[in-house]
Amino acid sequence: MATLTLRDIRKSYPGAAAETIKGVSLDVADREFVVFVGPSGCGKSTLLRMIAGLEDISGGELAIDGVRMNETGPAGRGLAMVFQSYALYPHMTVRQNMEFALKLAKLPVVERRAKVEEAARILQLTDYLDRTPRQLSGGQRQRVAIGRAIVRSPKVFLFDEPLSNLDAALRGQMRLELARLHNELAATMIYVTHDQIEAMTLADKIVVLRAGRVEQLGSPLELYRDPANIFVAGFIGAPKMNLHPGRVLDTRPDGVRIALDSGPVLDVAVAGDRLAPGAAITFGARPEDITVAGTAGPDRLSGRVVVVEHLGGQTLVHLETDSGESWLVQTDGSSTIAIGDTVHLGFDGTVSHVFDGQGQAVPRLHRHDPSAEAARIRAVS
Amino acid sequence: MATVISDTPVKLRASGTVGERAHWAVGVLGWLVALAMFFPIAWMVLTSFKSETDAIATPPLLLFHPTLEGYAEVQSRANYLLFALNSVIVSVGGTALALLFAVPAAYSMAFHPTRRTRGTLLWMLSTKMLPPVGVLIPIYLLFRNLGLLDTRIGLIAIYMLMNLPIVVWMLYTFFKEVPKDILEAGRMDGANQRDEIRHLLLPLAMPGIASTGLLSLILCWNEAFWSLNLTSHAAAPLTQFIASFSSPEGLFFSKLSAASTMAIAPIMVLGWISQKQLVRGLTFGAVK
Amino acid sequence: MSASTMPASRSRGAGLPFLAPSVLVLLLWMIVPLAMTLWFSTQRYNLLDPTQTGFAGIDNYYYLVTDPDFWTSLVNTLVLVVSVLVITVGLGTLLAVLYDTAFPGRNIARLLVIAPFFVMPTVSALMWKNLMMHPIYGLFGVVAHAFGFAPIDWFAQYPMAAIVIIVSWEWLPFAVLILLTAVQSLDGEQKEAARLDGAGPIAQFVYIILPHMRRAITVVIMIETIFLLTIFAEIFVTTSGGPGTATTTLAYLIYARALLQYDVGGASAGGVVAIVLANIVAIFLVRSIARNLEA
Structure with a gap:
């Protein structure tokens, strides 16, 4: 059992005007896989290092299994960390790398050996135990770094952008392996990344950070379907959500009618009670939720195609409206749209997003239901 | 073209x-x-x-x-071996002592920097720029009063102090090159500061420590201000031995050359080996 | 509480005991002799004459500046330092460019060039004095003789030039070593771009290489100055400051006052002057180093 609680955690450096971490609260449940995601400089690594004990906590409380840990050093917290650079000890063999913590803990040799060999088995490193890190490939080094964490049977695994030094192919493979490992070890994990695909695929819970604050916290699909604000909307999801300005025309019980600055008038199924006619809003639509329609119309957006990216299974069409806005649409792989074509886009009001003047999401009427998702997952597995 | x-x-x-x-x-x-x-x-x-x-x-x-x-004559007439031994003892002693002081200091500044670290480093360097001749008299008198004149221990102390700024500086730049992550990984693994230094930092920085030691050895071996002024015979190193040939008591080019060759050969080899690191040490990292 | 069970900040505090010994000994090494030199320089203090005691005020300084030997020594020091600087930095820059160019056996040639730097000062001084510059047996004399010239008695006729030659030979390798490192750090593409722009070798040297080396040259000048100000062994074993005071530099003057004439007060006053001179250079050097320090 390992739970982790952050209560209003703050970090300020002496001499720096603004806080680096501005009050983060979070509950990590046992065996949960939590991902901190955000642009560089958002404080996600600092937050992880504060949990690890490598950085001081300036304010708030960190508790592991209900015990306050602010004043405990890194070794005393029972955590293990996998570094971005792997931080393998270059002068030690793979075995010595994995054994180091156990040796410092003065574990008997027999026990040490058993633990190292078990970890090596799980990570398919058995044949490499007597090599030095220099003789290993990037993926193997990565696995040694994980192995070094595993042997300590930590309460929580901490990962600091562990895949960012790997090439694209290997990254995909290691991502799967980490997911498998999480299952196999039934461990609590906290994972920092700037890559929202890693966040989406690995996390039970995503914490989106920006400038030291939590922007939103929730399951991947919650964040994807119901981003709390423009930042999360733009950050989660690839290709990125189209976000463009508009104005409220009218509010009704079943939604609001808006006019985009670029022309079309749309009905969107969001709660209108907070919006007044004439209010400036931002309209958001994911590229995959937009359809290419045959004809123009008052609820259609027309634009000229500037770039077409054929990805095989799908096609990304970039277009520019007369008003100068850039839009991105995802269509099927067999699309014959070509550069210079004029296309007309249709929108689905039930899956589109509206953000108010402060950039906060206006609640959708067809919200994503976490319990329904959970039920579906149970049914599948 | x-x-x-x-x-x-x-x-x-x-x-x-x-x-x-x-x-x-x-x-x-x-x-x-x-x-x-x-x-x-x-x-x-x-x-x-x-x-x-x-x-x-x-x-x-x-x-x-x-x-x-x-060569034979150098051995028989003058007590060459005593001078050579003195050179070895004071050079190795001064270097070892300087490393002993400098390793923890450089570790502290490289891995636990504070707001004062930069100032401390520069101040240490500035002590190196004090001209020895400016403090010759007090050092000479202190040594005389403490009975340190013409003793190896006195010369070792001087050499240690003389080279400490350079040694700290070089170690600092080498330590800076050790990835911080690795020491942090050690900390996560439960290493305390002593473990950190002994099991991680020292093995990783060994090449740098070695070349720092080499530079210090060379500087001690060739030092010819303090050794000429603070020793006469018992603790006199080779610089002093060679200087004794300056008195015009006849010409003995062969003997002088033999003694000189023996005095410079070992250090020249060390110098050639460590020429790259020398630049770093001699310019305090100002030229890369 | 062992360091590992402490959070980051407290273990950081533990860095201080590590630093303290070095700081302490260096502080002593700097403060105590400095204070003593300053103190002695205001005292009537001669080791040979215990009756001569008491506060001298600025008398020692007065005697010093009214002593023609002091001014001679300052001029000699200046001549020595400037000559050696011009020779070593000038030749050093050219040689650095030369040895930056690839040719067969370059690495070995480079080792030979830097070799003099590792020769202990007393050895290089005596080697030059006896094997090279000796009027009868030295190679220079022999060569001059062979060409029908009268051999030069270097240390009698041109003592300062002889010292300058020896010291330059010792310090040229230093300049080459540092400046070569600087040249090598020049981005090769920059030179190639200049060449595509039509720059010949001289234009490249003037517009690309020299500006790139400026910083390194400054550093060489400053470091050499600090060491050259206190050149001692070379003079000690060759001329002993003579003939007369022809090669008496400030460093040698202080030594002679202190350990030959046992005039502690006067020598200390000279020491203070030496410290002030070195510090003028040191300030610039430290500032230049500080700029490169990202601590």
Whole structure:
């Protein structure tokens, strides 16, 4: 059992005007896989290092299994960390790398050996135990770094952008392996990344950070379907959500009618009670939720195609409206749209997003239901 | 292209005889300068294998019967071994002591920097710029009163202090190159500061520590201000021994050359080995 | 509480005991002799004459500046330092460019060039004095003789020039070593771009290489100055400051006052002057180093 609680955690450096971490609260449940995601400089690594004990906590409380840990050093917290650079000890063999913590803990040799060999088995490193890190490939080094964490049977695994030094192919493979490992070890994990695909695929819970604050916290699909604000909307999801300005025309019980600055008038199924006619809003639509329609119309957006990216299974069409806005649409792989074509886009009001003047999401009427998702997952597995 | 003469990245001049000739001209010039610079040393080594009479023959002999007379005489007449031993003891002692003080200091500044670290480093350097002659008198008097004149321990202390800023500085730059992540990984693994230094930092920074030690050895070995002023016989190193040849009590070129050759040979090899790191140490990292 | 069980900040505090010994000994090494030199310089203090005691005020300084030997020594020091700087930095820059160019056996040639730097000062001084510059047996004399010239008695006729030659030979390798490192750090593409722009070797040297080396040259000048100001062994074993005071530099003057004439007060006043001179250079050097320090 390992739970982790952050209560209003703050970090300020002496001499720096603004806080680096501005009050983060979070509950990590046992065996949960939590991902901190955000642009560089958002404080996600600092937050992880504060949990690890490598950085001081300036304010708030960190508790592991209900015990306050602010004043405990890194070794005393029972955590293990996998570094971005792997931080393998270059002068030690793979075995010595994995054994180091156990040796410092003065574990008997027999026990040490058993633990190292078990970890090596799980990570398919058995044949490499007597090599030095220099003789290993990037993926193997990565696995040694994980192995070094595993042997300590930590309460929580901490990962600091562990895949960012790997090439694209290997990254995909290691991502799967980490997911498998999480299952196999039934461990609590906290994972920092700037890559929202890693966040989406690995996390039970995503914490989106920006400038030291939590922007939103929730399951991947919650964040994807119901981003709390423009930042999360733009950050989660690839290709990125189209976000463009508009104005409220009218509010009704079943939604609001808006006019985009670029022309079309749309009905969107969001709660209108907070919006007044004439209010400036931002309209958001994911590229995959937009359809290419045959004809123009008052609820259609027309634009000229500037770039077409054929990805095989799908096609990304970039277009520019007369008003100068850039839009991105995802269509099927067999699309014959070509550069210079004029296309007309249709929108689905039930899956589109509206953000108010402060950039906060206006609640959708067809919200994503976490319990329904959970039920579906149970049914599948 | 014909105007490009002296600069010769080989890849750019696959063809063209002008480049080819320039290439050779540079080579010849480079070698001529090198031989000229090295010539006095070579001549000295040559002289050390002559007999005293051959050594002062005019015109100088290029062909002669090589003999170890000079070397033998250095051994028998002067107490060469004592001086050599003193050189070894004070150089190694001063270097070891400086490393002992400097490793923890450099560790602390490289991995636990505070707002004062930068100032401390620069201040340490500035102590190196105090001219020894400016403090000769107090040091001499202190040594006299403490009974440290002409003692190895006194010279070791001076050498340690003299080189400490350079040693701290070099170690600091080498330690800075050890990835912080690795020490943090150690900390996560439960290493305390002693474990961190012993099991991680020292093995990782060993090449840097070695070349720092080498530079310090060279500087101690060749130091000729304090050794000439603070020692006379009992603790006198080779610099003092060679200086004793300056008194005009007859000409003994062969013996002088033999003694000098023995005095500089070991350190020259060390110097050649560590020339890259030397730049870093001698310029305090100001030239990279 | 062992360091590992402490959070980051407290273990950081543990860095201080690590630093303290070095700081402490260096502080002592700097403060105590400095204070003593300053103190002695205001005292009537001669080791040979215990009756001569008491506060001298600025008398020692007065005697010093009214002593023609002091001014001679300052001029000698200046001549020595400037000559050696001009020779070593000038030749050093050219040689650095020369040895940056690839030619067969370059690495070995380079080792030969830097070799003199590792020769202990007493050895290089005596080697030059006896094997090279000796009027009868030295190679220079022999060569001059062979060409029908009268051999030069270097240390009698041109003592300062002789010292300058020896010291330059010792310090040229230093300049080459540092400046070569600087040249090598020059981006090769920059030179190639200049060449494509039509720059010949001289234009490249003037517009690309020299500006790139400026910083390194400054550093060489400053470091050499600090060491050259206190050149001692070379003079000690060759001329002993003579003939007369022809090669008496400030460093040698202080030594002679202190350990030959046992005039502690006067020598200390000279020491203070030496410290002030070195510090003028040191300030610039430290500032230049500080700019490169990202601590």
